[in-house]
Amino acid sequence: MRKAKPGLWSALGLALALSCTGALSLRAQEIPAIGGADFQLGLPQSGILTIQPDxxxxxxxxGRRAEREIEAEGAVLTAENRRIEAELRSEELELTERRSEMEPEAFRALADAFDQKVQETRRRQDQKLREITQMGEEARREFIKASLPVLQQIMQEAGAGAILDHSSVFLSAEAADITSLAIARIDAVLGDGAADEDGER
Known part of the structure; x- marks a missing residue:
C-alpha cells in the first residue's frame, strides 16, 4: 500500500503552486550570505523544487506508523480468512459425504444454502479489505494536509514557485530535490501523528 494515489499528489502540487505566497506559520533561522542575499543552510535556492511523494x-x-497499523490490520484479516476458509472446507466436505444419504431435492437445498453462505462470507471479507485500503488512503490525505505548511515554508525559503513530483521532471539538478529535508522537518512537526489521531496519547 505504499503507492500514492496520483490524484492526491496532483492536488498537493497544485495547492503548493497556488499558495506559495500565503501566510506561513513556521519560521526558519536565516544567515546572511556574501552579496547580501539570504540563504538557508542545506536548502537549494531554486525556482522549481522536486519531491518524491512515495x-x-x-x-x-x-507514514511508518500508519503503514505498521495497516499491515497489522491486514495480518488480522489474513488470519481470519484462513480460519473461515478452513471452516467452509470442512462444512463442504461434510455436506458432500451426506449427499449419498439424502434425497436430491433436500441435498440441493442444503447446497444452495451453503453457496449463499460462501458468497455472503466473501462479500463481508472483501468489505473488510476495502476498509483497510481506505485506512491507507485516509492516512495519506491526513499526511498531505498536515505537511502542507511545512512544504510551503520550504518553498518560501528557497524562493521557489512550485514543488513538482520528482518522477515527472525530465531534467533537474539533484540539489533541487527536497525530499530528505522535508521528511526531517515534517517529522519534527508531526512526529508519528499518533497523538493527533486519538487526542489522548
Missing amino acids: RLFSESAF
Missing part, C-alpha cells in the same frame, strides 16, 4: 510518506515517522 518516499516522503513511507520514510516519515507518520
Whole structure:
C-alpha cells in the first residue's frame, strides 16, 4: 500500500503552486550570505523544487506508523480468512459425504444454502479489505494536509514557485530535490501523528 494515489499528489502540487505566497506559520533561522542575499543552510535556492511523494510518506515517522497499523490490520484479516476458509472446507466436505444419504431435492437445498453462505462470507471479507485500503488512503490525505505548511515554508525559503513530483521532471539538478529535508522537518512537526489521531496519547 505504499503507492500514492496520483490524484492526491496532483492536488498537493497544485495547492503548493497556488499558495506559495500565503501566510506561513513556521519560521526558519536565516544567515546572511556574501552579496547580501539570504540563504538557508542545506536548502537549494531554486525556482522549481522536486519531491518524491512515495518516499516522503513511507520514510516519515507518520507514514511508518500508519503503514505498521495497516499491515497489522491486514495480518488480522489474513488470519481470519484462513480460519473461515478452513471452516467452509470442512462444512463442504461434510455436506458432500451426506449427499449419498439424502434425497436430491433436500441435498440441493442444503447446497444452495451453503453457496449463499460462501458468497455472503466473501462479500463481508472483501468489505473488510476495502476498509483497510481506505485506512491507507485516509492516512495519506491526513499526511498531505498536515505537511502542507511545512512544504510551503520550504518553498518560501528557497524562493521557489512550485514543488513538482520528482518522477515527472525530465531534467533537474539533484540539489533541487527536497525530499530528505522535508521528511526531517515534517517529522519534527508531526512526529508519528499518533497523538493527533486519538487526542489522548
